Amino acid sequence: MRATAAGRRFFRHPTAGLGLFVLAFFVTIAIAAPVVAPYAPYYQIDIAHPDRPPSPQFLLGTDPFSRDVWSRLVYGARVSLGIGAVAMLVAATIGTAVGAVAGYFRRWVDTTLMRLVDVGLAMPRIFVLLMAVALWEHIALWALVLLIGLTGWFGTSRLVRAEVLSLREREFVAAARALGAGAGRVIFRHVLPNAAAPIIVSGALGIGNMMLLEAGLSFLGLGVPSPAPSWGNMIADGWHKMAVAWWSSTFPGLAISLVVMALNAVGDALRDALDPRKEGA
């Protein structure tokens, strides 16, 4: 009963269905990349004639290195979506853990952790990432993902802390404690499940941010190393020849915009569905 009510609230959002469709589309082409891509992502088709405009043979044209843009877009979906999702998972996990511990134990634990969060929020994130990526030479992809996640949990931890602070005063938590449950059990079994809705919503909204960040880093040449295709470094590969070959930078940017927009729409709808109190906020 409750599930159907939530589902109804989700789809009452005008753009939620469309958002889900866009996400499903890109996830599908990412999974089915070898099937839907006519060329290998690194294959340089005809290096003497790069920058071919979109045509039936090259759906979205070819880039300055004479690689098929559509094929790279499809394989790039794996990298970009993957980075966004995994980095958000890292951020959400750390943010939830820190927020729960700070909110549950309060006192000096809370103070220490929240001051740490203040510092984290004061450091311009792209700057920290740029430094880390540039200073450690030849960064591996998993390290990049980890770094993006490690610099992205501050907001989530504040959110979770606020939820936990209010939840820990409730009767069912007192009851669990009176029955002799330890801190770990109370946090994981009683407090966090009740704080799941805002965490899920902020996670959905956060994936988009992670993807934009990856794109920015890759654009500056410090993200996913070329020739691996990510939507960010596809924009970077094409932008110096934007004037003569607009397609090779335009389509990956459009893909990012669509996916981030879809994530935002789904995130908004999820908030209305899971957390009706905050509807329309």
Next chain:
Amino acid sequence: MAAWLVRRLAASIAIVFAVVTITFFVVHFAHGTPCGTADRPLPPEVCRQLCRRFGCDKPLWVQYVKYLTALAHGDLGESFGLHRPVADALADAIPNTFTLALAALLVDFALGLALGIYQAVRAGRFGDVAVGNVALLVNSMPVFWLGLVLLLVFGQWLRWFPVGGPNNPVLCPHVDSPYCLLDFLWHLTLPALTLGLVGAAATARYQRAAMLDVIRQDYVWTARAKGLRERRVLMVHALRNALLPIITLFGLAFPFLFTGAVLIETVFAWPGMGRLAVNAILQRDYPVVTGAALLTSAMVVLGSLIADALYAVADPRIRVRGGGGSA
């Protein structure tokens, strides 16, 4: 209020201090010496010479103390690559970034407020939905990509605006005449518009929500019942209270503007702090990196401090409680 301000100020300084310390050690643990990169190391003799000059032959804690002492005297050190003090390089770049940020803020709030109010007034109807979806799309774009597209359309295809730089290097190397001021503003338009549009999309969303919140309140109905014109009800009675959340947004705008500036300044060849920092990072010019980190974190902290202070001034309820909340 005064006590709160002092407490808040102390916390801010502590945060900036922590950022400086973290940056210093991160840079140094990542081999922060002027000896080239692992791929292209400088000859050991040159490296020793350079190290003597920049003090990196001393133990780390001595360097740290020296750095802090110099910092207290306003000395940010000497750039490895630019052959000038870091403070001078930053001083040249800051006005450019500041002008860009200010112009972007103007676009952001003017457009964002107008659209948000329009949407709230027409809530649920076609205009609201259309503006809302366009705003959502713009807000989802990578800011540098939007810059590239605007540059392509308005700079390359239509040739309405120049394709980069802060001025015409031949006719107007300095802004010293009305013509050159116009030239500067002409160059400023596209980068400021890019940053401003993305910000405006977010501002409009918040403003719409805030306005809708307020429109349902009793005092708005009272104003209408008094027979006031709808325009006056909205602009005077409702808007005044719907502006409060925007102050929070103002505080949040600072980090966004800096992040955007890093990318936008690269796209538009704008000689500001973002580009200086990116170049310093790419060239491993560590003193510039630390200096830029110090300055940006100081600006971010200052932004949220100003927002909090404005909030206290604008909303008497907060002042009475004397609340500062978390720093």
